[in-house]
Amino acid sequence: MALAGIPWQVCTVTVLVIGILYAVCNAFLIARLRLMPFVVTLATLYLGRGLGLYTTETRTMNLSESLLKLGAARFLGIQFPVWILGAAIAAAHITLTYTAFGRHIYAVGHDRESARRASIHTNRILFAVYLICGACAALGGLVAVSQLGAMSPTFGNQREFAAIAAAVLGGTSFFGGRGQVFPGALIGVLLIQAVENGLVVVNADPYVFPLVAANIIFVAVLLDSIRHSRLRKLSRLTIRVECQTEGSI
Numbered sequence: 093m094a095l096a097g098i099p100w101q102v103c104t105v106t107v108l109v110i111g112i113l114y115a116v117c118n119a120f121l122i123a124r125l126r127l128m129p130f131v132v133t134l135a136t137l138y139l140g141r142g143l144g145l146y147t148t149e150t151r152t153m154n155l156s157e158s159l160l161k162l163g164a165a166r167f168l169g170i171q172f173p174v175w176i177l178g179a180a181i182a183a184a185h186i187t188l189t190y191t192a193f194g195r196h197i198y199a200v201g202h203d204r205e206s207a208r209r210a211s212i213h214t215n216r217i218l219f220a221v222y223l224i225c226g227a228c229a230a231l232g233g234l235v236a237v238s239q240l241g242a243m244s245p246t247f248g249n250q251r252e253f254a255a256i257a258a259a260v261l262g263g264t265s266f267f268g269g270r271g272q273v274f275p276g277a278l279i280g281v282l283l284i285q286a287v288e289n290g291l292v293v294v295n296a297d298p299y300v301f302p303l304v305a306a307n308i309i310f311v312a313v314l315l316d317s318i319r320h321s322r323l324r325k326l327s328r329l330t331i332r333v334e335c336q337t338e339g340s341i
Contacts, residue, residue: 094159097156107233110230111227111229111230111233112227114226115222116219116222117136118133118222119222122218122222123218123219123222124215150245154242155238155242161238164238176231188272188273193217196217197221198270199212200212200214201268201269202268202270233248236248250302253302254284254305257280257308257309257312259277260313261308262275262276262277262280263280265316267316291304
């Protein structure tokens with residue numbers, strides 16, 4: 093669309109709509125048909141990459157100057173993508189911390205069936221969360237492309253590993269129900285980026301990057317699993333103590 097001369101505002105809205113449509117597809121398969129979330133999102137990820145290869149015909153395309161303004165624009169001396177990042181983090185943090193919708197998200201993530209019994213509309217929560225994720229993913233991709241200045245067929249390959257590692261390093265649990273956007277996920281993102289920049293500075297082999305990311309994910313998941321097991325044991329001990337106390341009374 094950008095290469096065809098369509099205004100960048102229309103291109104931006106279209107990108108966001110496509111991200112939301114992908115999210116609707118994922119949400120329907122997961123919330124309604126109850127398919128495994130990881131498998132569904134992985135399948136649609138490869139579907140999107142296939143469509144990208146088909147659309148670009150495996151050619152690198154230089155974007156128009158109008159679309160590059162999004163990545164190069166500044167406000168109060170700060171690049172516009174940084175403002176977008178700050179707004180996204182603030183909105184997510186406020187929503188998860190201070191709203192009922194945020195508490196419902198944690199409840200559904202912790203135990204979907206218990207949340208349903210507590211009269212929480214779990215399907216609505218899942219749909220809303222996937223819509224938000226789809227829109228944020230589309231916005232993130234748009235900002236990254238506008239900064240790069242060109243669209244490559246391999247753009248974004250293996251970035252899902254960095255995203256997973258950043259989330260887990262920031263305290264988000266693979267078992268659900270725990271995690272923070274600020275400062276948790278933000279710190280995870282900065283750590284991953286610092287590691288990647290450090291490897292570039294020391295002139296490390298580029299093929300080492302996925303190995304480092306994989307090891308970080310493994311260690312983070314291992315620590316999260318150990319933490320989850322200990323918390324579960326502590327909760328059982330607390331229930332036993334309470335039962336014994338009530339019995340003695």
